[in-house]
Amino acid sequence: MNKSNPNGVDLLGPLEPGYRAILAPHALSFLIGLHRRFDSRRKALLEDRQKRQAEYDAGGLPDFPEETADIRASEWTVRPAPSDLKDRRVEITGPVDRKMVVNALNSGARCFMADFEDASSPTWTNMVDGQINLREAIRRKIDFTDDKNGKRYRVSSDAATLIVRPRGLHLDERHMQVNGQPISASLFDFGLYLYHNHDALDVRGTGPYFYLPKLESRFEARFWALVFSHAEEVLGLERGTVRITVLIETLPAAFELDEILYELRDYCVGLNCGRWDYIFSYIKRLRGHTDRVLPDRSQITMATPFMRAYSKRVIAVCHRRGAHAMGGMSAFIPVKGDETANALAFEQVKADKTREATDGHDGCWVAHPDLVPVAKAAFDDVMTGPNQIDRKFAVTGSAADLVAAPDGTITEAGARENVDVAIRYIAGWLAGRGAAPIRNMMEDAATAEIARAQLWQWRVTGAKTENGIGLDASWMEEAINIAEAEILEDGQYRLSGPDEVKAAAKLMRELVLADDFDEFLTLKAYDQLTKGLQVSMRLTEFD
Template sequence: MSDAPKGLVIHGPMKPGFEEILSSEALSLLADVHRRFDGERKRLLQERLDRQARLDAGEEILDFPSETQAIRNGEWTVPPAPADLQDRRVEITGPVDRKMVINALNSGAKCFMADFEDASTPSWENMVEGQINLRDANARTINFTDEKSGKSYTLSDTPATLIARARGLHLDEAHVTVDGAPVSGGFFDFVLYLFHNHASTAKNGSGPYFYIPKLETRFEARLWSLVIRHCEEALGLKRGTVRITVLIETLPATFELDEMLYELRENITAFNAGRWDYIFSFIKRQKTDGSKVLPDRAQVTMTAPFMAAYAERVIAVCHRRGAHAMGGMSAFIPVKGDDAANEAAVEKVKADKTREASIGHDGAWVAHPALVPVAIEAFDKVMPGPNQLDKKPAVKEDREVLTSACEGTITEDGLYGNADVAIRYIASWLQGRGAAPIHNLMEDAATAEISRAQLWQWRTHGAKTDDGQLIDADRVKAVIAKAAGAIKAEVGDNAWAGGRFSEAADILTELALSESFEEFLTLPAYGKIQSR
């Protein structure tokens, strides 16, 4: 672009409409944010690695910081949520493709989390087209016609409140560099969405709302607070215009909930219990401790003691400080022509959402529009008002429960299931689809992260399946090969070749057998989509 700010270079193709999102003014703000804050982002990412080394060596344990005891003991609250975020009893989540955005906004859910991160492959086209789609949604001009069916999609008169989820601090946007360095994917998503949507959301009686993922410490929360404040000032917005929900999906964050709310107190509205990524983080941050080996993924439910303690702590801290406490995802999706499977899925969603409402959550997620009324009914029966901020359970600081693995077994089915789901998901991600229907569940990157992490953990610590058989490198390679062979037989040679399944199996094998533990599988996989 000839009018790009000095030092900023766009390396991705400029398709029609991209120039409207990647305007000189918007890119100038992005370059400014990069130059002011990217050094601190990189320092904090290095601190994650340094801390992991200390945890691995036994030089540090995860615990509540003694130096911030005064913040945890203090009497303070965060600002009330804006009117359209007071009642969030059911939110639907999904990627930022155009049809999905329309269907989600029309689903009857209170809010739609438009996900630039775990539910989206971060290809250049996906990220910029996603910005176009959300801009058009807020302008109330979005429409879509399916070329195959001819069906047209338009926005209803009462769409859900839109919340954009930016990418995590760990992800770069390699297609934009400033002074030769790639910009942060999260800063890219945040700046462009805020720049193009603060006026239209205000016109709609709403605001620029965001989900911020994968924070681990108060220092990372502080960085986001500084970025938000700078952008509000640069755009002439009143402080506190931006409102954010932070996903509590890492084990370290659970020990700094008060501190993170405090750092973000001008802009924070809620925490969300991101259960799948939390399980992944539980494994990752305690990866060298053989006593933290988890059983089959299907057995690690929200009733497992460490998971229940985490959810209860999120609720207690949030409500004490006046913030909403959002529950997690029900990933079930309807099965065409299978009434029995659908009835079973509905009952599972109903039970999950009833449990979340009963323990004090102010809302929760579903993955499919058909399950919105099911979740709403469950919350309506327990939560007659817009939220449950008046429920204030005691805040507990039980480090032992939060860091202890639950009981259970490792089975051959669990071992095979991890290989199968990971291959299928990684292949979908490589093809550009970050939300993948797999075995009647809508899966995102977090599922693949748990699957590959468990394969690594079980192999590394010499775990055994319940039949007494050792899980070693040879067995992991064999189960990955078995799963790959079954998928190939199922989809056929042509779909296998074009579906990048072989690449996915290779990526999984490398991650599961590596002596080191890769922070996120999307980091090495990102290089395989940058030129596509």
């Protein structure tokens, strides 16, 4: 165990070449200021989440807050988007490794969402290297050489607009401790990027743009507004220099769309339908409601009534408030060596993006550069201007619509797929890989969260498959054992190694068979990434 440093900062990750420039004392001072000013408020907000969960567990359901009815009823708009965020018809997302950063910026997409969160495993090297990669990309000093063909890639002159997603409020960055306490991962990611790049971004005619993940309430939105205001003041930036898009990927947030936009009206340019995490949040928050158990995750699509109500509400509220309504991620990726499967994947992406554009979304996400033209064509066919904010829709849908139980079935094949995909993904995550191609889909942490949440809920609620098979603890144990053995025996653990597969299966048993539901699997998995930390640098000049 390391003794804490009560009067300063401990860095517990190795200091690789280039790290001292990113983790310079002046940058750390900025992070420390954020930590000391906001960390207690962050922790109080996390406690509030658990208080609301207790209400849901007791039979309550989310609803529109009575005390903010005037905000929903009154007329107001958010600050207009900057010029390079007015057209966002296609955004590509992915982790912050060097190859992805270069390829995504050159992909032809309007924006690249560089993801420190669900598409990145939060190893120390991933997180700090990611900061270095983005810093160099902004200054056009980044390049990448493909080991296979020896070709060198640089960022093109018409690169995508860069947007950064920091990690969620629930996560700590254990490799940096202030007075013996880990700093918020959100503040670490946000603070380092803003501190090092706001000037260089301004020179390029753009700005510090962010996606905020997993917000659950207007109070969490207010937290971020205070963080932005404070950061801008410290750095001498004009109010509204920081611009953000909020991911609506939790069930409670869908009931406070107006309120979230209102709290962030000087900063927010839009909301995004984070569909996969939204499904996970539906399961998590309503886990005790036996009348709202979801069927196989493959049966939950954007045409499912509660998902449809959610996306339509996001569009209507956003356009009323002058904000972008961004569509969700299409997780399909090109299928090499199978022209039929590849054509089907492209057709599904085109259909998904056509629906989003027709509904009124102003843009969408894809996970692979080859799908940028497909998504762009879908929006070009429908959207004649840079966005569709001028298309106004009545804000419809009741609270009941947002929590309506969908039709569908639970199948043994679906349950076994949940086990298999979750183990494969978690193994890759433990090996340092946060975005993983599995069965021709690009999966991130939300996939594993849905899978393990469904398995836990099915077990706890006594669910049975359509053929009458009880998904009890013994079935879960056997299914995990079988999946682990098959993955190890067939050698298809190329995302990781056998040790990570075994660790992932062990973690799945703990999560699925636990009496209580774990809020995020990444919290448990992070324990394994941060074993045996040792102080690499100790600074005491921050007394």
